[in-house]
Amino acid sequence: xxxxxxxxxxxxxxxxxxxxxxxxxxxxxxxxxxxxxxxxxxxxxxxxxxxxxxxxxxxxxxxxxxxxxxxxxxxxxxxxxxxxxxxxxxxxxxxxxxxxxxxxxxxxxxxxxxxxxxxxxxxxxxxxxxxxxxxxxxxxxxxxxxxxxxxxxxxxxxxxxxxxxxxxxxxxxxxxxxxxxxxxxxxxxxxxxxxxxxxxxxxxxxxxxxxxxxxxxxxxxxxxxxxxxxxxxxxxxxxxxxxxxxxxxxxxxxxxx
Numbered sequence: 001x002x003x004x005x006x007x008x009x010x011x012x013x014x015x016x017x018x019x020x021x022x023x024x025x026x027x028x029x030x031x032x033x034x035x036x037x038x039x040x041x042x043x044x045x046x047x048x049x050x051x052x053x054x055x056x057x058x059x060x061x062x063x064x065x066x067x068x069x070x071x072x073x074x075x076x077x078x079x080x081x082x083x084x085x086x087x088x089x090x091x092x093x094x095x096x097x098x099x100x101x102x103x104x105x106x107x108x109x110x111x112x113x114x115x116x117x118x119x120x121x122x123x124x125x126x127x128x129x130x131x132x133x134x135x136x137x138x139x140x141x142x143x144x145x146x147x148x149x150x151x152x153x154x155x156x157x158x159x160x161x162x163x164x165x166x167x168x169x170x171x172x173x174x175x176x177x178x179x180x181x182x183x184x185x186x187x188x189x190x191x192x193x194x195x196x197x198x199x200x201x202x203x204x205x206x207x208x209x210x211x212x213x214x215x216x217x218x219x220x221x222x223x224x225x226x227x228x229x230x231x232x233x234x235x236x237x238x239x240x241x242x243x244x245x246x247x248x249x250x251x252x253x254x255x256x257x
Contacts, residue, residue, distance in 0.1 A: 003054035013055055020049050021094060023064035037067035039078040046082055062092040062116060066100050072107040080109055092116065092159075098150025105154075115151050119160035119214060121184065121206055121251045122168055128252070135257055152212050160207055163216035164229075170199035180253030187250050191243065197235055200228040202247075205235025209244050 006013050022045035025036050036045075046061060061082070063075070082088040092114030093101060101112055119126050125143035132138030133145065151158050168174055169185045177185075188199045195202070204216045218229055249255055 003052050007054045017059045018053070018055065018057075019060040019062060019092070020046075020053070020058050021062040021064040022046060022049070023062075023067060023094075035065055035067035035069075037063055037070040037075055039071075039074040042075065042078040043081065046087060050087060057087050057089060060090045060092050060114060061088045062094045062114070063096075063104075064094045066096055070104075072104050075104065076107040076109065083110065090114075092157075096147075097144035098147040099144070101150065101154075101156070111154075112156055114157040114159050114215075115147075116159040116161055116217065117147075118162045119158065119207060120163050120165045121203055121247060122165035122181075123162055124248070124252065127210075127248070131256055137257070148212055158212050158214045159217050160214050161217045161219065163207055163218070164200055164203055164220070164225075169203060170228075178253065180251060183253075184247070184251045187247060191247075195231075195235060195238070197231040198228040200225065201231035201235045204229055204232035205239055206244060206247050208232055208236035209239045 022042055023035055023037050025034050025041075026032070028034070042063075046058070049058070050056065061079075079088065079091055090113045091108065091110055093104070093112055094116040095118075096104075096115060101115065105112055117126060125141040126148055128141045129138065129143045129145040130148065132141065148158065150156070164170065166172060168177075168181060169188045171185075174181065185199075188202050191202050192199045207214045207216050216229075216232065218226055220226060245256075
């Protein structure tokens with residue numbers, strides 16, 4: 001459907017930055033899910049995506065999830081071919097640790113420009129891991145410590161998917177919300193009223209206030225909800241340290257160490 005829109009609107013393609021992914025295969029060869037970052041797999045999937053999107057190139061290709069059978073040299077060869085053919089202009093990854101990116105980067109002739117991770121006020125393992133070093137509570141979080149720092153050090157944009165927490169704090173019904181979730185929803189609404197904005201902009205502004213310059217991914221297809229995110233940058237610029245910490249502490253349901 002998106003390819004049809006591009007075909008019907010000449011000039012639109014040059015006005016947008018188009019990003020797509022490859023690497024996860026669904027319901028093939030008797031498997032519900034498996035990963036495929038083989039050279040042939042990357043080439044095939046990119047060409048299929050370009051055909052569906054009705055375009056000659058994508059601005060960013062994301063390698064989606066680490067493939068244990070991935071050969072970095074093979075990946076590098078496929079990426080070089082796609083870039084030489086003008087089909088891919090930049091490379092990113094999704095759900096990879098700093099160490100995994102480093103191993104891949106050693107073979108690539110182009111820098112990894114983005115790493116897409118689940119990051120939100122609800123999914124805070126990326127944040128908790130930075131303060132729970134040498135703390136017993138740190139074992140509750142599996143996020144690989146140092147990944148955020150690696151990306152910042154190497155200029156890799158952190159793209160946050162699930163940034164709005166599936167609407168949990170902005171009115172989406174929850175089966176049995178916890179006390180922390182209810183308190184957070186209340187705080188988000190309070191801050192939105194004080195700042196004359198929306199809860200969505202508060203949530204995204206909280207992410208964007210972080211010095212890693214996190215870029216939230218808006219997953220909704222609802223125009224009204226997309227519009228509700230419009231103040232995020234302004235909210236981030238005006239959010240105080242105390243407001244940022246209050247949101248974090250309220251969401252975690254306990255004080256930080």
